[in-house]
Amino acid sequence: MRKTFLRLGSLAAMTAVMLGAFGAHALKAALSPEALNTFEIGVRYQFYHALGLIAIGLLLYWRKTNLLHWGGWLFTAGILAFSGSLYLLSARELLGLDVSWIGPVTPIGGVFFIAGWGCLLFATFQDNQKTYRKKHSEN
Numbered sequence: 001m002r003k004t005f006l007r008l009g010s011l012a013a014m015t016a017v018m019l020g021a022f023g024a025h026a027l028k029a030a031l032s033p034e035a036l037n038t039f040e041i042g043v044r045y046q047f048y049h050a051l052g053l054i055a056i057g058l059l060l061y062w063r064k065t066n067l068l069h070w071g072g073w074l075f076t077a078g079i080l081a082f083s084g085s086l087y088l089l090s091a092r093e094l095l096g097l098d099v100s101w102i103g104p105v106t107p108i109g110g111v112f113f114i115a116g117w118g119c120l121l122f123a124t125f126q127d128n129q130k131t132y133r134k135k136h137s138e139n
Contacts, residue, residue: 002060005072009053012079016047019087027091035090042086049075049113056120065126071119074112082109 020043027036056072085105092099 001069001072002057004057005053005060006057008072008076009050009055009057012046012050012053012076016043016050019043019046027094030094031090032093035093038086039090042083042090045086045113046079046083049079049116052116052120059123063123063126063128065123065128067119067123067126071116071123074116074119078109078112078116080109081105081112085109 020040023031023036023039023043027039031039052075053072056068056075060068082105085102088097088099088102089106091097
C-alpha cells in the first residue's frame with residue numbers, strides 16, 4: 001500500500017504543477033480573476049494533499065496501521081472531490097458546462113481532507129500493527 005500512496009502522491013503533485021502552469025499561462029486570459037482564483041485554490045490544495053499522500057507512503061515503511069491507510073484514501077478522495085469540483089466550477093463558463101450541481105461536492109472534499117489529517121493524527125497513537133503481531137505471536 002505504501003507504494004500506492006507514493007505513486008498517487010507523486011501523480012497528484014505532478015498534475016498539480018502541470019495544472020498550475022496551465023492556469024497561470026493558458027487560463028489567465030480565458031477566465032475571470034475570480035474563476036482563476038478558484039482554480040488556483042484547487043491546485044494549492046491538491047499539492048498540499050499530494051505531499052500528505054507522499055508522507056503517508058513514507059510512514060508506511062515504518063508504521064503499519066489501518067488509520068494511515070484510511071488517511072491516504074481520504075486524501076485521495078479529497079483531491080478528487082475538492083480540487084476536482086473547483087476545477088470544474090472555475091472552467092464551467094469556458095467549457096459551457098452546467099455544473100451547478102457540483103457546488104456541494106467541494107465541502108465534502110474538504111471533510112475528506114479533515115478526516116484524512118485526523119487519521120494521520122490518531123495513527124500516531126496506535127501501536128504499529130506489524131510489530132504488535134510479531135511480539136504477541138511469539139508468546
